[in-house]
Amino acid sequence: MTADSPSTVGRISILIPSYLRADDLRQTLRRTVAQSYSNKEIIVVDDGTPNSAIMDAVTEFHDVVYLRTPQNLGLIGARNYGAAHCTGEFILNLDDDSWLEDDDGIELIIEFMRNHPETGVAALNIQLLNQGYLWPVDSESKQIRTYKGCGNVYRRDAIIAAGDYITEFYRQGEEVERSLRIMDAGFQIRTAPSVRVFHAQSPINRNRPRHMAFEAVNYLRRELVRAPLWLIPIGCLRAFRFAFRHRKDMDRKVYFSELFGKRVPLLTFIRRYRAPVATSTYFAALALRS
Incomplete structure (x- = not known):
């Protein structure tokens, strides 16, 4: 990744890795395409699904970028692969079974990141099925140790400073390790309680x-x-x-x-x-x- 250019300022890249879960991905894309913020790009990374199901799902949505990894890299490798193709000032990371609940969710993200320039990663307010949110929606932002992969926003500069995820992790625990590097580079990880994300927790590919x-x-x-x-x-x-x-x-x-x-x-x-x-x-x- 390179430093911001005039064309990237204000743009948000929405990065969605996917493996096997084509129907879940369709639901996520329906909600994501409906976001009212215009200066956005949506990138789906197919992590080597052994058929065309993910590609077929993506082709149903106009202007969604489809990428396919050369082999199954695991969730962490797929996130790195996709991030290398993102052009936005900010990167919104979603799972293929999670989505912003409010149609103006991206506007809320941009406002939050502008109001908190010290924030390298914004941890979004995630809700699981039949469970509450992580924090009260109207609560104040606070600094925390790490964030969840199914709903977070990176400042581009934080990725440049901290570097990629460690791909050898394959999955699980990558956020905590990278959070240490982000904090060491002088950024904060902060909650964004007003930005709501629903995580459906699809049973597919979940062990x-x-x-x-x-x-x-x-x-x-x-x-x-x-x-x-x-x-x-x-x-x-x-x-x-x-x-x-x-x-x-x-x-x-x-x-x-x-x-x-x-x-x-x-x-x-x-x-x-x-x-x-x-x-x-x-x-x-x-x-x-x-």
């Missing part, structure tokens, strides 16, 4: 035990590459405690395969990504709510 295994192993990876040297033992202890606490919720075969397997050799991973954040950043993140 909670497998996802929890990735969450646990990526927790450890994050601590090994981002914790200041003298805090690595404490960070690893926290990661193993998380894994132990969720041992009944995770696919332990996946956990140990990821931890000791050949897909991501741990020492190679550490050598490639080890770049600790400042101690002040590390403690500031711990002090914030997620």
Whole structure:
């Protein structure tokens, strides 16, 4: 990504990775195309779906850009792939089963980002089926530790400063790790309670035990590459405690395969990504709510 040019200022890119969930994607696109803000681009990244279902869904909507990854990269790789093609000053990240509830949602996003120039990532107010929102809609914005992938907005400058997601994570935990880098670059992660997102949580391609295994192993990876040297033992202890606490919720075969397997050799991973954040950043993140 390059710095803003006059053509990108005020534009918002809406990035939607998708894999297998064509019908869910149609619902998301219907709501997204209906957004009243005009200076927008909508980009769908087909993460190697083994048929034309995602492409067929996208062709039903005028001016939606279709991209296809060269192979299945996982959700994180698909987000990176799509972000490289975004031209907006801001990037709205949605899942293929989440959408802005209000037709003027993008106007609310632009207003929020303009009023909070210190914000690198705005965490949007997500509602799950038959559940409430994360925060009261009329509450004040506050600084938090991280955000959820199904509804957030990046300032372009924050991506340039912090860099891409770590693709080896494959899925789960990528937001927390990148949040550390964003904070270390001088940006904040803040709630945007007035911007409402509905997350349908499609059952397709959703395997909670497998996802929890990735969450646990990526927790450890994050601590090994981002914790200041003298805090690595404490960070690893926290990661193993998380894994132990969720041992009944995770696919332990996946956990140990990821931890000791050949897909991501741990020492190679550490050598490639080890770049600790400042101690002040590390403690500031711990002090914030997620």
